[in-house]
Amino acid sequence: MSVLQFPRVLIWLVASLFLVAGSATCTQAAEEMKIRAVLVWATDDANPPAGKNYQPVAAEIRKRLRALKWKNYFEVKHIDFTASSLSHKSVPVSDKCSLDVRALGNSQVEVTLIGKGKVVGTVKGALPKNEILVPGGDAPNDTAWLVILKRLD
Amino acid sequence: MMEYNDQLKLQAYLDGELPEGEAARWAERLARDQEAAALLTELRQTRECLGGFEEGVKLPETREFYWSKIQREIERLETPRPAATATLTVWARLRRLLVPAAGLAVVAVAALVAAYRSGPTMVATETAVADSGAMIYHDYAAGATFVWLSYPADDDVADIDEEATLD
Numbered sequence: 001m002s003v004l005q006f007p008r009v010l011i012w013l014v015a016s017l018f019l020v021a022g023s024a025t026c027t028q029a030a031e032e033m034k035i036r037a038v039l040v041w042a043t044d045d046a047n048p049p050a051g052k053n054y055q056p057v058a059a060e061i062r063k064r065l066r067a068l069k070w071k072n073y074f075e076v077k078h079i080d081f082t083a084s085s086l087s088h089k090s091v092p093v094s095d096k097c098s099l100d101v102r103a104l105g106n107s108q109v110e111v112t113l114i115g116k117g118k119v120v121g122t123v124k125g126a127l128p129k130n131e132i133l134v135p136g137g138d139a140p141n142d143t144a145w146l147v148i149l150k151r152l153d
Numbered sequence: 154m155m156e157y158n159d160q161l162k163l164q165a166y167l168d169g170e171l172p173e174g175e176a177a178r179w180a181e182r183l184a185r186d187q188e189a190a191a192l193l194t195e196l197r198q199t200r201e202c203l204g205g206f207e208e209g210v211k212l213p214e215t216r217e218f219y220w221s222k223i224q225r226e227i228e229r230l231e232t233p234r235p236a237a238t239a240t241l242t243v244w245a246r247l248r249r250l251l252v253p254a255a256g257l258a259v260v261a262v263a264a265l266v267a268a269y270r271s272g273p274t275m276v277a278t279e280t281a282v283a284d285s286g287a288m289i290y291h292d293y294a295a296g297a298t299f300v301w302l303s304y305p306a307d308d309d310v311a312d313i314d315e316e317a318t319l320d
Contacts, residue, residue: 010251017258064295113302121287121302131296137303 031085033103034152038078039093042070042144064132093147127151155188163189167196
């Protein structure tokens, strides 16, 4: 190999490495997570409010909520969506509240709760498969609201 | 047998290099010293023989021009060749740039590969909350992470009736 050929080889080597690194980075940057958000009303009442046909949450979910004190958990609604690391996904959970969800890669997710157009809180954490991430808060009359986030993929 | 120093003195006498007084003394000695006279004769003959082989170097051009050519050649050899210098400089700059770039690329690729390989098993379980009143609880056995926010506090979302806080 001549002295003049060596830099050319090196240039190709560096270009190849950057290409590999770049494609890997792009692949990682485009990570997506399919998530189900379940809005839950937690109460000690045996039945949902009058006029509401809320159903108890699935038994599998119920078991995972064992750390909480309430006796019953009713699913108000659920929404399936895909969170991407490339953009924020706005997920309306009620007329006044929504979630802003973004995948961070490596099973990490960032969830911003927005109430009446204002940021209520931002949760940033892991959402591995077969686990749930549950932002929640107290509600009047010793009840609570929960948004159960669960991976679908 | 003449001493070595005397032989040298005699050579100097022949070459006319001795001081006048010493040359006179040698002249007197040569008149009475046959050995010295014989050596002088031998040295003179040798000089004459060698002298016949010495041919003066004749320059094809003037002396000044001849030496100026030598001077120019010396200067040319001492001055770095521009083309060679440029090549070396470009190569040196290229190498200075590419070597660290290659190193960085290798490190980046290695880091990415490591990140990919360790991805699923390296999931962080930490949860950060931008809410000073929030509380985090991990129920590892149940695979659940609860983030209890201070919202709504009696209540914002909620013009709440009992039906649902967020609904």
